[in-house]
Amino acid sequence: MRLLLFIFLFFGMLQVQANVEKQDSVAQKTVVRLDTTKVDLRGFDKSKLEAHSKETDFIYDDVPAPNLSFWDRFWRWFWRLIGQALSNKVSGGLIKYLAIIALVGLVVFIVLKIIGADLKIFSRKSQIVEVPYNESDDNIHEINFNEEIEKAIGNANYRLAVRLLYLRTLKKLSDKDLIHWLPEKTNQTYISEINDSDKKKEFSKLTHQFEYVWYGEFFIDKENFNAIKDTFERFNLHSS
Amino acid sequence: MEPEIFNERTDLTELNQAVDQIRQTLSSIIIGQKETIDFLIAALLADGHILLEGVPGVAKTLSAKLVAKSIDASFSRIQFTPDLMPSDVLGTSVFDPRSSSFEYRKGPIFGHIILVDEINRAPAKTQSALFEVMEERQITVDGHTYQMDEPFMVLATQNPIEQEGTYRLPEAQLDRFLFKIEVKYPTLEEEIIILQNQHQQKLEVEINAVKAVLSIDKIKKCRAIIKALHVEPKLIEYAARITHETRNNKSLYLGASPRASLAMINSAKAIAAMQGRDFVTPEDIIKVAVPVLAHRIMLTPDKEMEGLTPADIVGQIIQKLEIPR
Numbered sequence: 001m002r003l004l005l006f007i008f009l010f011f012g013m014l015q016v017q018a019n020v021e022k023q024d025s026v027a028q029k030t031v032v033r034l035d036t037t038k039v040d041l042r043g044f045d046k047s048k049l050e051a052h053s054k055e056t057d058f059i060y061d062d063v064p065a066p067n068l069s070f071w072d073r074f075w076r077w078f079w080r081l082i083g084q085a086l087s088n089k090v091s092g093g094l095i096k097y098l099a100i101i102a103l104v105g106l107v108v109f110i111v112l113k114i115i116g117a118d119l120k121i122f123s124r125k126s127q128i129v130e131v132p133y134n135e136s137d138d139n140i141h142e143i144n145f146n147e148e149i150e151k152a153i154g155n156a157n158y159r160l161a162v163r164l165l166y167l168r169t170l171k172k173l174s175d176k177d178l179i180h181w182l183p184e185k186t187n188q189t190y191i192s193e194i195n196d197s198d199k200k201k202e203f204s205k206l207t208h209q210f211e212y213v214w215y216g217e218f219f220i221d222k223e224n225f226n227a228i229k230d231t232f233e234r235f236n237l238h239s240s
Numbered sequence: 241m242e243p244e245i246f247n248e249r250t251d252l253t254e255l256n257q258a259v260d261q262i263r264q265t266l267s268s269i270i271i272g273q274k275e276t277i278d279f280l281i282a283a284l285l286a287d288g289h290i291l292l293e294g295v296p297g298v299a300k301t302l303s304a305k306l307v308a309k310s311i312d313a314s315f316s317r318i319q320f321t322p323d324l325m326p327s328d329v330l331g332t333s334v335f336d337p338r339s340s341s342f343e344y345r346k347g348p349i350f351g352h353i354i355l356v357d358e359i360n361r362a363p364a365k366t367q368s369a370l371f372e373v374m375e376e377r378q379i380t381v382d383g384h385t386y387q388m389d390e391p392f393m394v395l396a397t398q399n400p401i402e403q404e405g406t407y408r409l410p411e412a413q414l415d416r417f418l419f420k421i422e423v424k425y426p427t428l429e430e431e432i433i434i435l436q437n438q439h440q441q442k443l444e445v446e447i448n449a450v451k452a453v454l455s456i457d458k459i460k461k462c463r464a465i466i467k468a469l470h471v472e473p474k475l476i477e478y479a480a481r482i483t484h485e486t487r488n489n490k491s492l493y494l495g496a497s498p499r500a501s502l503a504m505i506n507s508a509k510a511i512a513a514m515q516g517r518d519f520v521t522p523e524d525i526i527k528v529a530v531p532v533l534a535h536r537i538m539l540t541p542d543k544e545m546e547g548l549t550p551a552d553i554v555g556q557i558i559q560k561l562e563i564p565r
Contacts, residue, residue: 163565183562186523212246214565215472216519 288418313352326369420535
């Protein structure tokens with residue numbers, strides 16, 4: 001087997017050597033010759049060039065197409081204006097600096113927003129007093145209590161009348177600076193704000209009545225209502 | 241007009257007697273912690289679960305054990321550990337060679353009052369075993385559903401998550417707790433009384449002497465009364481508005497679910513009944529707002545780093561909203 005492989009490789013190498021020698025002999029016979037063919041130069045026809053230049057298809061002037069919309073014509077006009085302004089030395093420089101200022105301002109704004117800075121310091125102080133969340137129509141300083149209470153009694157709506165009596169008492173206490181009225185405060189907070197122990201006790205009783213009638217929705221007739229009304233009026237009389 | 245005429249609508253005498261008895265029992269042993277005791281009773285009456293959080297040694301487990309002891313009901317205790325498996329809680333099916341079938345062996349979750357001690361030491365896999373039972377009062381194992389007996393109440397304790405070896409409970413599980421109560425350190429005066437009681441060996445005697453003061457039937461009756469209490473429509477709107485505000489608050493990453501609104505109303509009813517009223521006032525809703533909402537909301541990372549707590553945000557929301565009157 002080894003002998004066969006040796007014979008195959010030996011004759012193979014002899015064949016390669018024979019091919020290389022053959023190529024060398026062909027290269028030695030090649031001769032270089034000059035191309036002496038006559039060439040005729042051709043030019044453009046000037047008359048034809050002129051004729052083509054007059055054709056509308058080859059005129060590329062900036063003329064708006066007849067079917068452009070108003071909006072397209074506006075933008076065409078706008079960008080031409082910008083182009084003219086930028087090409088002008090004076091206005092072009094001004095626009096460039098304005099653009100840089102606007103860009104810097106935008107970057108500063110984004111950074112302030114990201115770090116969560118209070119941007120209200122840049123704005124004018126609002127003249128409008130901030131209204132607490134969802135403040136109802138029942139601002140005790142705006143209700144005509146006498147009229148509304150009479151109306152509620154006239155309609156036999158004693159529950160509403162007790163509520164109005166309580167709100168009127170809160171207003172009176174607030175007017176005398178015995179409590180500091182805020183819609184977010186609870187009735188117990190108002191009780192704790194009253195320093196006079198007798199008034200506190202009486203007001204607690206009124207609060208109790210109001211809560212049973214308003215939150216508890218206990219039914220009260222005219223007789224019961226009159227009794228409650230008396231306690232409210234007595235308290236208001238003593239407080240004044 | 242005397243206020244007595246307002247008291248005729250609902251008879252709360254039995255309920256108030258029961259509340260007084262359990263309050264007295266708990267207060268005689270747990271020094272201070274009056275608010276914690278009130279919330280424990282409110283959760284029991286409102287059919288809710290309670291999570292007590294505090295550093296080790298502030299009587300969290302003792303409080304839960306005493307609640308269980310003062311009720312004439314079955315009691316189980318499960319110590320949550322990192323290697324606890326769901327089957328250790330719920331139970332497992334065991335092959336019975338005599339009948340050649342699988343028999344379900346109930347886990348410690350079957351009971352009336354379940355004390356889950358150090359709940360946040362078990363991984364999420366085990367926590368999830370409690371999801372169904374806490375919300376639906378039933379468990380499903382191997383295709384069979386087992387109903388829990390009423391009352392069913394989970395009293396869980398946990399250390400703050402900053403403590404070694406604790407996990408944060410999944411939001412879905414936290415939402416199932418009616419209240420999360422933070423048990424604080426006692427005051428100096430309270431601590432002196434605790435030490436004196438311990439020194440005179442009173443504490444152990446008192447704990448052993450605690451007897452059940454509430455029967456299961458009584459609890460069921462009280463719960464029925466509380467469910468029927470009156471809530472003025474504007475107060476329902478007020479509770480919903482508080483919850484809704486948590487969803488639009490910039491300081492919060494996660495707001496509270498509608499389950500929180502329901503919890504607020506139910507627990508406010510219990511608080512009202514405990515004060516002898518058969519109707520809810522805004523104060524009742526405000527009282528329960530923090531323990532109901534604080535564990536159901538999540539702060540944004542920046543607010544957390546500023547040192548704010550969920551309770552602070554709930555407080556801010558309440559201060560912003562107008563009281564319906």
